[in-house]
Amino acid sequence: MxxxxxxxxxxxxxxxxxxxxxxxxxxxxxxxxxxxxxxxxxxxxxxxxxxxxxxxxxxxxxxxxxxxxxxxxxxxxxxxxxxxxxxxxxxxxxxxxxxxxxxxxxxxxxxxxxxxxxxxxxxxxxxxxxxxxxxxxxxxxxxxxxxxxxxxxxxxxxxxxxxxxxxxxxxxxxxxxxxxxxxxxxxxxxxxxxxxxxxxxxxxxxxxxxxxxxxxxxxxxxxxxxxxxxxxxxxxxxxxTNVRNTAKIAENTNTILKIENLPSLKQFFFEEHISLKDIVKLRNKNATNEFRKWIHSVEENMDSKDLTEEYLNAISGKKQKIKNKFLKTGLIYTVGAGMGSIIGAATGNLEAGALVGISIPTAIQTLTSLGYSYFNSYVIEKFLGGWNPRLFIDELKLKQNNKL
Structure with a gap:
């Protein structure tokens, strides 16, 4: 966490x-x-x-x-x-x-x-x-x-x-x-x-x-x-040693948003594409939860070129392991935690999590509710490909276009 x-x-x-x-x-x-x-x-x-x-x-x-x-x-x-x-x-x-x-x-x-x-x-x-x-x-x-x-x-x-x-x-x-x-x-x-x-x-x-x-x-x-x-x-x-500045996490996120032709998160707010109250709804979506884990798992000091490559690999599924013909799992996130004091510090533990696929009936029901236009991004990427960061980007774009 x-x-x-x-x-x-x-x-x-x-x-x-x-x-x-x-x-x-x-x-x-x-x-x-x-x-x-x-x-x-x-x-x-x-x-x-x-x-x-x-x-x-x-x-x-x-x-x-x-x-x-x-x-x-x-x-x-x-x-x-x-x-x-x-x-x-x-x-x-x-x-x-x-x-x-x-x-x-x-x-x-x-x-x-x-x-x-x-x-x-x-x-x-x-x-x-x-x-x-x-x-x-x-x-x-x-x-x-x-x-x-x-x-x-x-x-x-x-x-x-x-x-x-x-x-x-x-x-x-x-x-x-x-x-x-x-x-x-x-x-x-x-x-x-x-x-x-x-x-x-x-x-x-x-x-x-x-x-x-x-x-x-x-x-x-x-x-x-x-x-x-x-x-x-x-x-x-x-x-x-155990404290990170938020600027790098925000910078990495905004690099991803720029790739997708979206404004930075702050600018997104300034342009009033989403209200502060509505953000809680977006925050609790699975796509946002998984993006949060992913962006914190990315190497902090990665430059924009390497980060772009990391993102493209993630959305293409290159770093995911195929479990069977239909489902891919295995997005494991490791977070280092530490606790310091005035005189010393000790290392913490590791946290990991995996994303599990959805059933075929559930996918079909979801497909009919979303409409054909989102078949590729939702079913192919989420159902067949496993979660990837673009699902969060899709949520932002929907908000930007006032479709939610």
Whole structure:
């Protein structure tokens, strides 16, 4: 199973909806509609390409409100209940002290003698307890959801993950210990003074490293891919061994779509060939499920030429083993999984699956319902040839032509 960690909805809603950084500038107001559309396009892409989406919820839990607003409370409830969407309450914070003069004014001289970075904790019930966090997210929405709130909370509250303080303390301690041992020089923080004597700018560098380590520790532990481009360095390299960036999977998918004269998945969404609500129906089709397995089984670093050859081989059946005169099986997918930690990593297990053919009566019934025009792509490719990636492409083309 491939999971992706989505933190962008949380990051953007804190700035543009909750306005935690203050009133929006004129340029922010202009760009926000595009940014909002883009995070929805990313969600569309994730629903197609990943088995599970882990959504980060921090202060105010706005991402859950966005999901309910866009998909409807019933559908979001179903997706969480079945495990397609997973919510994680991001409770720990690593922060840097901002020295004050006792009157609320910043004064860096007051930093001396204070720890350079510290772990904070979200203690407010509205944000730290699943029941209250979900209730708070629903309260952000316009309109009444009273008719569904009780049922929604009952089905989802036990499925919320709590990311607790332990990892934050471990990340903070590791960074400070690395600093004391002068390991962080290549990263711009050589040891010069005790960390309690550092100036504000150096403390910010330590804070950035600690938060990056916290992020990749979560990603590695929970086996999640990520949109963020985390640089492999002496601090993160162990964890990043087990973390993939979503960009390559999306790039490979879009290469296939280009071969078939289709727009990228994001562009497909932007052009409104399919709504976000309808994507769930497409996601659950067998053609999409099998494509998801196939695209993750393709070698990640394959260039476009080799990927094109891989795709053409797959749709022509060259790599499939004929079982008998009528049926072909054997699409086996191997997914490497790993779990890392701050100090080490261990390998996971392998998953495999096979696609089994359909009966002749079923094929005939399906043929009559689809019409002769799809005889070649459906019966020949699926019934006689076994599943291949073009079946997913056919689904997209049907959506593009508004035939479904």
């Amino acid at each position: 491939r999971k992706v960690f989505n933190s962008r909805i949380d990051d953007l809603t804190k700035k543009f909806i909750l306005k935690e950084q203050g009133p929006l500038s004129y340029s922010d107001q202009i760009i926000w509609p595009y940014l909002y559309k883009n995070i929805l396009a990313e969600l569309f892409e994730e629903l197609i390409l990943y088995d599970k989406i882990t959504i980060k919820l921090s202060k105010n839990n706005a991402p859950l409100a966005v999901l309910i607003n866009e998909l409807g409370i019933e559908l979001v409830q179903e997706l969480i209940k079945e495990g397609t969407i997973e919510l994680v309450l991001w409770l720990p914070w690593i922060v840097v002290g901002q020295g004050q003069d006792g009157k609320g004014q910043f004064d860096s001289s007051y930093l001396k003698g204070q720890p350079s970075i510290v772990v904070a904790w979200q203690a407010n019930k509205e944000y730290s307890e699943p029941f209250h966090a979900i209730e708070n997210a629903i309260s952000l929405l316009k309109g009444s959801y009273a008719y569904r709130k009780k049922s929604f909370i009952a089905d989802t509250v036990d499925k919320v993950i709590l990311f607790d303080q332990e990892a934050a303390h471990a990340s903070s301690d590791f960074i400070l210990e690395s600093y004391r041992n002068n390991i962080l020089g290549p990263l711009g923080v050589p040891y010069t003074l005790d960390h309690t004597e550092l100036g504000y700018e150096q403390r910010l560098k330590l804070l950035t490293l600690a938060n990056k380590l916290l992020d990749v520790t979560f990603l590695s532990k929970n086996k999640c891919d990520t949109h963020n481009d985390y640089e492999a360095n002496i601090i993160t390299s162990t964890c990043l």
